[in-house]
Amino acid sequence: MFINDLSRKKRVAKNEYIYQSGSPVDALYALRSGIAKIYDAQNSLQGIVFPGQVMGADELFASHYQYSIQAATEVEVCELQNRHFYQLSQITPDFTNLIIRILSRSAKEKQQFISVLLKLDGLQKVSDFIQLMADMRKEYGFDCHDLELPLSKKELGQLLGISQSTLARALDTMVAQQIIVVNKKEITLL
Numbered sequence: 001m002f003i004n005d006l007s008r009k010k011r012v013a014k015n016e017y018i019y020q021s022g023s024p025v026d027a028l029y030a031l032r033s034g035i036a037k038i039y040d041a042q043n044s045l046q047g048i049v050f051p052g053q054v055m056g057a058d059e060l061f062a063s064h065y066q067y068s069i070q071a072a073t074e075v076e077v078c079e080l081q082n083r084h085f086y087q088l089s090q091i092t093p094d095f096t097n098l099i100i101r102i103l104s105r106s107a108k109e110k111q112q113f114i115s116v117l118l119k120l121d122g123l124q125k126v127s128d129f130i131q132l133m134a135d136m137r138k139e140y141g142f143d144c145h146d147l148e149l150p151l152s153k154k155e156l157g158q159l160l161g162i163s164q165s166t167l168a169r170a171l172d173t174m175v176a177q178q179i180i181v182v183n184k185k186e187i188t189l190l
Helices: 002-006 082-091 095-118 120-139 151-158 164-176
Strands: 006-012 017-019 025-035 036-039 045-049 069-071 073-083 146-148 181-183 188-190
Touching: 002 146, 006 146, 017 025, 025 036, 045 151, 045 164, 073 082, 082 095, 095 120, 151 164, 164 181
Parallel strands: none
Antiparallel strands: 006 073, 017 069, 025 073, 036 045, 036 069, 146 188, 181 188
16 A cells, blocks of 8 residues: 555646645656646746656645646656655655755756746747756756647747747747747757
8 A cells, every 4th residue: 555655657638737726735746748837826827847847846845735737738647645755765765865856956947947037038038948948858868859838829928928929039030040940839949
């Protein structure tokens, strides 16, 4: 029973929630496949989760989740119940170090995203965001040249804090400079 409860694989259909704001904080989730969106309590898009990334690490301090995570595509997650953290730390010598690395990586990724959002130039913001996506995918061992982006242009503009027209101009400029190829919701880095 204990082993079965340690790490559960779970499939979540597109548009379903992995967890919702206000529900009890009971687990860490690692995204195995697919892409998810992060929403705040006011239902404003706050970020994207890519395969390999952990969700809920920055909410372990609270009794209830502050954010909602929604599957943007069909996803598969591994769920690690936080009620088992202590037992794992007792039987797995490196478990505490693993949790520290997960929390540290999560903080680093959030800081990198904030750095992108602080850019004043729309083209630089879009370019840095695409590069950040590629770098994170590479770091987690995934293809970093073909990027699936399951966001509408409106959502991506909202996420980056720019207008849809600024986003379109930035993407057009990057295509003209032969930095990327855009095919609907897929971006290929050249």
